[in-house]
Amino acid sequence: MKAAVVIFPGSNRDVDVIDALTAVSGKEPLLIWHRNTELPKADLIVLPGGFSYGDYLRSGAMAARSPILKEVTVRAQAGVAVLGICNGFQILTEAGLLPGVLMANRDLKFVCRNIHLKVERTDTVFTERYAEGQVIRVPVAHHDGNYFSDSETLTRIEGEGQVAFRYCTPEGHLDDSVNPNGSINGIAGVYNENRNVLGLMPHPEDHIDESQSCADGRPLFESLVESLA
Amino acid sequence: MKARVHITLKSGVLDPQGKAVHNALTSLGFDGVDDVRQGKYLELDLVESDAEQARAAVEAMCTRLLANTVIEDYQIELEDG
Amino acid sequence: MKARVHITLKSGVLDPQGKAVHNALTSLGFDGVDDVRQGKYLELDLVESDAEQARAAVEAMCTRLLANTVIEDYQIELEDG
Amino acid sequence: MSDAEPIITAELIAEHGLSESEYRQAQDILGRDPNLTELGIFSVMWSEHCSYKSSKKWLKTLPTEAPWVICGPGENAGVVDIGDGQAAIFKMESHNHPSFIEPYQGAATGVGGILRDVFTMGARPIANLNCLRFGEPENSKTRHLVAGVVAGIGGYGNCIGVPTVGGECTFHESYNGNILVNAMTVGLADADRIFYSTAAGAGNPVVYVGSKTGRDGIHGATMASAEFDEAAEEKRPTVQVGDPFTEKLLLEACLELMDTDAIVAIQDMGAAGLTSSSFEMAGKGGMGVELNLDHVPQRETGMTPYEIMLSESQERMLMVLKQGREDEARRIFEKWELDFAVVGHLTESGRMVVTMHGAVAADLPIAPLANASPEYDRPWTAASTPNEIHAADIPVPNGTELPEVSVALEKLLSSPDLASKRWVWDQYDHLVMGRTVQRPGGDAAVVRLPGTDKALALTADCTPRYCAAFPRSGGAQAVAETWRNLTAVGARPLGITDCMNFGSPERPEIMGQFVECIEGMREACLALDYPVVSGNVSFYNETNGAAIQPTPAIGGVGVIDSIDAMATIALKADGNDLVLIGECNGHLGASLYLREIAGISEGAPPPVDLEIERRNGDFVRKQIMEGRFVSCHDVSDGGLLVAIAEMALASATPRGTMLGAHLHLDTDIPLHALAFGEDQGRYIVEIDPVGTEDLLAAAAAKDIPTRRLGRCGSEALTINGEQTISLSVLRRAHEGWLPNYMAG
Ligand SMILES: Nc1ncnc2c1ncn2[C@@H]1O[C@H](COP(=O)(O)OP(=O)(O)O)[C@@H](O)[C@H]1O
Ligand SMILES: [Mg+2]
Secondary structure: OOEEEEEOOOEOOHHHHHHHHHHHHOOOOEEEEOOOOOOOOOOEEEEOOEOHHHHOOOOOHHHHOOHHHHHHHHHHHOOOEEEEEOHHHHHHHHOOOOOOEEEOOOOOOOEEEEEEEEEOOOOOOOOOOOOOOOEEEEEEEEOOOEEEOOHHHHHHHHHOOOEEEEEEOOOOOOOHHHOOOOOHHHEEEEEOOOOOEEEEOOOHHHOOOHHHOOOOOHHHHHHHHHHHO | OEEEEEEEEOOOOOOHHHHHHHHHHHHOOOOOEEEEEEEEEEEEEEOOOOHHHHHHHHHHHHHHHHOOOOOEEEEEEEEOO | OEEEEEEEEOOOOOOHHHHHHHHHHHHOOOOOEEEEEEEEEEEEEEOOOOHHHHHHHHHHHHHHHHOOOOOEEEEEEEEOO | OOOOOOOOOHHHHHHOOOOHHHHHHHHHHHOOOOOHHHHHHHHHHOOHHHHOOOOHHHHOOOOOOOOOEEEOEOEOOEEEEEEOOEEEEEEEEEOHHHHHHOHHHHHHHHHHHHHHHHHOOOOEEEEEEEEEEEOOOOOOOHHHHHHHHHHHHHHHHHHHOOOEEEEEEEEOHHHOOOOEEEEEEEEEEEOOOOOOOOOOOOOOEEEEEEOOEOOOOOOHHHHOOOOEOHHHHHHOOOOOOOOHHHHHHHHHHHHHHHOOOOEEEEEEOOOOHHHHHHHHHHHHHOOEEEEEHHHOOEOOOOOOHHHHHHOOOOOEEEEEEOOOOHHHHHHHHHHOOOEEEEEEEEEOOOEEEEEEOOEEEEEEEHHHHHOOOOOOOOOOOOOOOOOOOOHHHOOOOOOOHHHHHHHHHHHHHOOOOOOOOHHHHOOOOOOOOOOEEEOOOOOOEEEEOOOOOOEEEEEEEOOHHHHHHOHHHHHHHHHHHHHHHHHHOOOEEEEEEEEEEOOOOOOHHHHHHHHHHHHHHHHHHHHHOOOEEEEEEEOOOEEOOEEOOOEEEEEEEEEEOOHHHOOOOOOOOOOOEEEEEOOOOOOOOOOHHHHHHOOOOOOOOOOOOHHHHHHHHHHHHHHHHOOOOOEEEEOOOOOHHHHHHHHHHHOOOOOOOOOOEEEOOOOOOOHHHHHHOOOOOOEEEEEOHHHHHHHHHHHHHOOOOEEEEEEEOOOEEEEOOOEEEEHHHHHHHHHHHHHHHHHO
16 A cells, blocks of 8 residues: 655644554655645545644644645545545545534643544445444544534435544443534544545544554554555 | 624534633623624735725635635625725 | 624734734735734623623723733724614 | 934833843943943843853752763753663753743743754654642632643644643642743754754854744843732733744754754744844854844834844744855745744854944943853852651541541542642643653653654652752752652653742842752752753742742653563552552651641651662662563652552543552551651552562562552452542542632
8 A cells, every 4th residue: 555644834643644554554655745736646645633834724724725635636536545634634624525624622622532433334445444333442632623514414424424433432322421522423533425535533543552552543554554455 | 905804603603612701701700791702803904905806805815715614604894004 | 782802912912823824825826915913803792781881891801801911902892782 | 323222221220130230240341331232132141041140059069960961951951862872852941920921822932942942952852741830729810820821831732743741730829929830841862963052163154044033022031030029910021922833844944954964053042032042152152243133034113123132032043054055954944934044144253243224233242241141149048947747746637547548538639739630631632743652640751762662751840848848858859759750660760850940039048948959959869860951940939029839840851771661550450469669657747638638738848868769769660670560659749548549540441440459557657647648769569469579578688668558459449458448439539620620
């Protein structure tokens, strides 16, 4: 699998995802500077976490309008796998590649802690290494992760099975008390219609091996390596 | 020419910032507040001096960058300056 | 009665947000912008119907909570509503 | 000179914080009266904050050397060798006054400033810590200050993408009008690629990079050196707004340029901005500088030389480049969309010649300002010896001992100083970079070094109530506690940075606190082979004549040779033995038990026997490195039972189940003194029972006292088989206080 990581000014979890991709695939990803207007050929495009352009104005807003996003959009429409984590998710929604928006967390505070996620489906290139209904533990670290969409869109993405992950209890129950940011329906990640674009707020790339206290994020990268090899 | 842009959440969209300010005011003893809504405010200094042109430009800025029209409304005021 | 409050950075105080918006507008090809300043905008619904009383109350809210006058200015407009 | 050049009056001199004799000294240096710009330069260069004029004499007594120290105090940050060609670079700095006035921005720019101190030396920052002191919770300002400061620290560190992995956060009325916000950064560099601030090479260009200069924070440095009074709060001087996004760009651009060999010297523009950075770089190299302020990137129009020289705008750096390398450097900064300007060059003259609009705005000799600032031997009085408190004199409130112990434990764990600070660190991204192997909540945070099994252990500590009770043992204890925290995770302690927060040095009793804390620190550093490599002094932390508790915050850094042999505090398995290493004397003086349960704030703090400290710690560390302990926790605030409870609470699984212990606390000292006494130099370890006898024997062979405390098991703490304390109740108390308080 050949992966390309797009770096924006202010990206800061680029290191984390580069380390994860390298550890799991054995190959270092290509690094693409945001000003590039051309993307090399790649099987996977990653938009990493961070604070692109400081997240000033709205998170992801300015990066979504940078030249490279035009290229990313073309590739996404052509079926190339695109993964947006945290700020990457915010950028994908701002660019219109994924439905909905990410608003400020319900209690207006940055939140960094482990949460549990229910894997909603395992028939995608991102999740095939997970078990049906599996609950995984990964950290979140964001200020604007409160997923919102109008009710029409919500009905559509729920109906089409575009929800990728939901915040849940360790036992897999949906419960507002474990929703770290107030996301509607506990949504932590969504796919596009074709399920080749995934955006999620939590950080699977920070739970890759046991020294990080848990390796539940690893299968996501293993899925990609396996299906995109 | 100066443009003043107000970006506010669409009605129906939850406004946690406004709610937090409201709660804080109440706990400081400011009782007579029924509701608080928070938005963004931008002041742009424009080279353009023709009002119509200026409005069209700012309109474009709003839809292309300044507001996320999924959840936000915007309002533009122009002012000679 | 409705109060509209604008909270802006004092002149001379660095406005990283405004600066970033300005840069983004420029790189999107909006050339005719000389400067951008970003502030906050609040709409308060007040029980009070007397303008003078209302202004005094909002004034107090601004100094005690809404603005930090070390770096911010505020401006209050009242509106019957 | 502009026509508006004011006359230098006595009033103007006083406003600039210069004493009469200092002004006379300035006249002597110049051989004439200074103009306004020059007066401003003298004022900031000779401010307490920049010149260390009251503290220098005493700071010099601290041990700063060890074979592994690459660079001690005097540079932007300290540097220690951590093996394999790598170096750790670290420093702690205060941003107390600005944070009181504008908590979010004050704290945020504090983080920004300390980050620059570290990456200016060529290090990539890999971790932040922070020491926070707030007024009593009941004070009407406290909640707002906590919320703002924590959000500001997070806002800056999270955005720039450096994990904030540890710190402390306590409350006391003495900080009601003077909170403390001390920020620490640790960076990583190649040991042979360290960048220093000594200017060299006449003709070399002086280059300004980063953000533009505005009128912000003019006189920040003198503000940090002036007492607060009600009027100052009224005046509300300007504070700066931080721009972490620009700092992130500045960081990447500087590191990119540092990969070349174009830089001769580099220094961030912190307090006193362009003035102190240019004077210090030139002063160290014995060079002169010609600065042309017309070239300084400016955010505002009509700025005067005075304003440009004194501005404390953030996110700026000053460098001396090799001649001819300007274009190469410029390309890098332009790629990162930052300002880049050649603002002058070095000369052989030894003078700072500042011009603007074609006129000379200031012309001063550098050495007398940079290297020969005033130095004071301020009068100080020794602290009186506090009275010894005997456990037997501290009655157990209701006669029957046992229930009191459990009630006291719950109360202590939910007291402001001991309550969990999860509410704080949840707002800090403590995981970004993906290398945090011990998160906040343990004894020391542990951050893995990329590509290796090694790690850095980091901690920050101080116990101000000990320092207030008896500064000398308080100073020693602060150093020892960081050393112990590093040891408890299995790290070899390498060195410390300090942030000395005190009241006005012009008062002999405050100066005495400073002198004696330093003396205690000196003794501890010597005994533990644990040098001071960087630090910062913040005086004048007082309001209306009431000073803060003396607070020498210590940041400690150690190295773990293999993370496989690292220890954590969480209890691990049913049936394991719990053993105390170190001696119990039941010392209750100046303890939290005394303050929180008995309502008494007095008595001598626990004695710090540094020889015992070293012996016990070296023993524990060796055992951890050999993989003998499954968990380890040092005993500090709150004493033995609090430490055991912390270990049990830390064992919580995601589903909330916890592992408790059956404890045998039978002894000749009263139970409450055994449970809550704060004797120093102690560790609790969890060990597989097959190894316990060997451990006890190995300790005995070194004359190290040990005590079997009991065995892990059940979901509660039981004491002497008589009393059961529910862990879920303790957890609720421990985790609940801060969020409940903040929601209030
Ligand atoms: N302001 C803070 N920022 C980050 N972590 C903090 C802060 N305050 C406390 N902590 C964390 O809480 C834990 C307990 O702190 P403390 O009581 O000072 O520990 P100790 O007694 O071991 O020195 C530590 O892991 C510490 O890093
Ligand atoms: Mg400890």
